[in-house]
Amino acid sequence: MDLPKLAIAALGGTVSMQARHVGEGVIPTVSGETLLTTVPELKNLARVTVETLGLHPSASLNFDFLLSVLHWANYQVENGATGVVITQGTDTLEETAAFFDYLWSHHAPLILTGAMRSASQVGADGPANLLDACRVALAQNSRCRGVQVVMSGQIHHANTVRKTDSLALQAFSSPLVGPVGMLVEGTVRYLREPFQRKLLPLPQQTTQAVALLESTLSADTLLLDNILELGYDGLVIAGFGAGHVSEQWADAVETIAKKIPVLIATRTGSGPTAQSSYGFTGSEMDLIRRGALMAGFLCPRKARILLWLLVGCQRQDELAFFLAQD
Numbered sequence: 353m354d355l356p357k358l359a360i361a362a363l364g365g366t367v368s369m370q371a372r373h374v375g376e377g378v379i380p381t382v383s384g385e386t387l388l389t390t391v392p393e394l395k396n397l398a399r400v401t402v403e404t405l406g407l408h409p410s411a412s413l414n415f416d417f418l419l420s421v422l423h424w425a426n427y428q429v430e431n432g433a434t435g436v437v438i439t440q441g442t443d444t445l446e447e448t449a450a451f452f453d454y455l456w457s458h459h460a461p462l463i464l465t466g467a468m469r470s471a472s473q474v475g476a477d478g479p480a481n482l483l484d485a486c487r488v489a490l491a492q493n494s495r496c497r498g499v500q501v502v503m504s505g506q507i508h509h510a511n512t513v514r515k516t517d518s519l520a521l522q523a524f525s526s527p528l529v530g531p532v533g534m535l536v537e538g539t540v541r542y543l544r545e546p547f548q549r550k551l552l553p554l555p556q557q558t559t560q561a562v563a564l565l566e567s568t569l570s571a572d573t574l575l576l577d578n579i580l581e582l583g584y585d586g587l588v589i590a591g592f593g594a595g596h597v598s599e600q601w602a603d604a605v606e607t608i609a610k611k612i613p614v615l616i617a618t619r620t621g622s623g624p625t626a627q628s629s630y631g632f633t634g635s636e637m638d639l640i641r642r643g644a645l646m647a648g649f650l651c652p653r654k655a656r657i658l659l660w661l662l663v664g665c666q667r668q669d670e671l672a673f674f675l676a677q678d
């Protein structure tokens with residue numbers, strides 16, 4: 353029987369990291385081809401194409417590079433790949449997953465994975481995560497689910513997954529909703545039905561800048577007051593609680609929202625923003641009145657990705673549609 357085609361790309365991150373010399377910190381050095389040698393079982397599951405598209409710590413990935421990775425992934429599917437797996441650093445995985453998910457128009461799965469322990473560490477989790485990710489990418493029941501993150505035997509959807517622990521092996525979770533599926537004895541099991549995703553075309557420009565600022569107690573307005581002059585095209589605020597800012601920030605938001613889109617998310621790490629509960633100055637009702645939009649369940653970082661992509665295809669007027677929960 354002909355095995356299905358699977359495409360794997362390595363971008364770097366801890367999964368690809370090793371120390372050059374004893375006592376030195378780990379850096380990305382392990383190629384995709386070498387990663388593949390740690391999962392010999394894979395040759396019984398698929399015909400694998402592997403490429404090392406980069407060896408970066410994920411903090412240094414950028415949107416232009418991600419668009420070139422997307423181009424590569426599109427090409428793989430158009431040329432017969434059943435699924436695509438990308439290995440990368442976990443620090444920005446929640447953002448790259450959201451980025452790809454808005455742009456991934458195939459039924460074929462695009463699966464992201466990484467590791468919390470480097471390639472040379474005892475108990476390295478990279479090989480197990482990679483094998484799990486490949487199983488998910490090859491599974492028939494993974495089709496039409498967009499972009500997913502596979503870590504520690506769990507499957508998380510791109511729009512809910514967050515890195516919620518800095519160093520723990522179990523570093524990823526989807527607050528409120530939990531994983532969308534899991535691997536049970538090597539079998540891919542889903543706990544929820546796929547949902548209708550909202551897709552965007554490729555951005556026509558990539559020079560737009562969207563700032564992300566966090567509300568903090570007694571914060572000054574220096575950065576806010578200069579956002580427009582600095583040339584930003586959009587602003588996301590990680591607000592207090594259900595999406596609130598101080599009175600001083602509320603005034604600044606009103607001025608900014610007259611010129612560029614302003615999106616208010618919650619800095620709490622879980623739960624949605626409110627729409628119609630609080631009426632004090634700087635509350636969500638006040639900020640909506642002043643021209644801001646509330647990010648709902650989108651975390652601040654994913655809200656920034658959405659706004660950047662919308663501005664990039666001149667569809668920022670559709671922000672409310674993309675934020676609507678239906």
Ligand code: GLU
Pocket residue numbers: 364365366367408409410411440441442443444466467468
């Ligand atoms: N813990 C991170 C990782 O899993 C650090 C490096 C990075 O994100 O590239 O890869």
